[in-house]
Amino acid sequence: MKWDSQIVIIALLLAGLLVSGCVSDDTASASRGELRIATTTSLYDTGLLDHLRPAFEDKYNAKLLVVSAGTGKALEYGQRGDVDVMMVHDRAREDTFIADGDGVERRVIAYNYFVIIGPESDPAGIRGTEPEEAFKTLMTEGKAGTPGVAFVSRGDASGTHAKEQAIWKSAGYTYATDVQNSGNWYVEAGSGMGATLVMANEKEAYTLSDIGTFLAYKGDLKLVPIVDSGDILLNVYSTMLINPEKHAGIDTELGKAWINYLISDKVQQEIATFGVAEYGEPLFFAASGKWDVMGVPEAEVTTPVL
């Protein structure tokens, strides 16, 4: 009787250990290659990656381990060699990443546009203006305390946050001094695109979003696109292999297969039509044939990785 209870507990813990072993075997099976991908939240939150994943996993008998993080975090995982492949959207930091020798074989896979989202009533009155002009007005009205004027920033070093900072800069502001700490109207969410949209919706505030995530979340949001045109709003998604010469143990074979899969005609078609049935318009435009629109070399769109 004294030992009964101990036996129960010990049996329970041993069972846990055993099952844990089985689960590990299941997920880390040697026969299946695992490809670690760090992706910007927009490609994940919209469901695009989950849509493209099964065909690849079947074809290469591989398992994709997708970590969804902002571009900044994804780049950091890459710098530490914690992932094999990255999917990001911030040209300037990608260039630095490649120049530092951390990334190789960049290929552009898709593009779309950023949009400034806000309440239908547009309390700041920025509808129809250029993005920079809109940001200037938001700053003025926000600082003046105009009711209903607030801006929710990703605030997480993501590609969208980088774009937002680029717009502030283009509008003539220094981000760290003029924008951050400029008052209660400017809110830094510190989270992914989806969470930021949900927060902006709760606060009836403005925010900058990629159109893909916005459309995917639109059904739950009262916010509408306010400013959706302007060259600066172009949003280019690319993928890169982590440099195997700098980081040991990168699965280059599977990584290259994934990159080539993404730029293949079949997947480019899938990207171009993804979401059309559900949202009435595509969430992403295929990169294929559009290098001049995106301002990137043709080779980065079409040349397979060898």
Added chain:
Amino acid sequence: MNEIAEGFKTAIELIVTLDPEVIEISIRSIIISLSATLFASLIAIPIGSVITFNEFPGKKALVNLIQTLYALPTVLVGLFVFLLISRAGPFGFLRLLFTPEGMVIAQTILILPIMVGLTISALKGVDITILDTLRSLGASQYQFIAGVVREARYAIMAAVVLGFGRAISEVGAAIMIGGNIRGHTRVLTTAISLETSMGNLAMSIALGIILLGIALVINLMLAYVQNR
């Protein structure tokens, strides 16, 4: 209010229909946290015994330190383990980042202090006359400790259950180390965090109810064992 009602409805649907993804996430949560609890028990109970039954300089300070670490923030453990097991870290070659095994390590570290501390309290709580009896019967050091641990088993079990509770309800380290990878490292807490950030409140509530349910079952099991 509507969302909460909706959440309960969704929860019941998911549970009744044995939704494969929810079941899978729940089982993974239980397994990871149980494994962490097992490892932490294997380390904490002997360490707790050694500290209780030996006098050494700085013992009081050590116990104080352990009790301070009850409040060890989970994100701090996450950061610490991340730095250790990330590829650029000292144990990077093991490739434990973004794996359930890595999460087990983080949770083990997280719950160790609380389990060591509660083991010490449990052993201290053993009736002094039993200690005297054991000594007078000429018990060896090993027999003595085994005897006291047996006397304190219910209190030690409470420590184990508390450790499990802290492990399974933890989100900070789980998301930093596991990366919330669907079908691989996604557990109840990180799934709730994700679903809330995506505005799927009903799903979040449903997962929360399941998490609470697991805690309830574990506690009922403890009560059952203790009442025997």
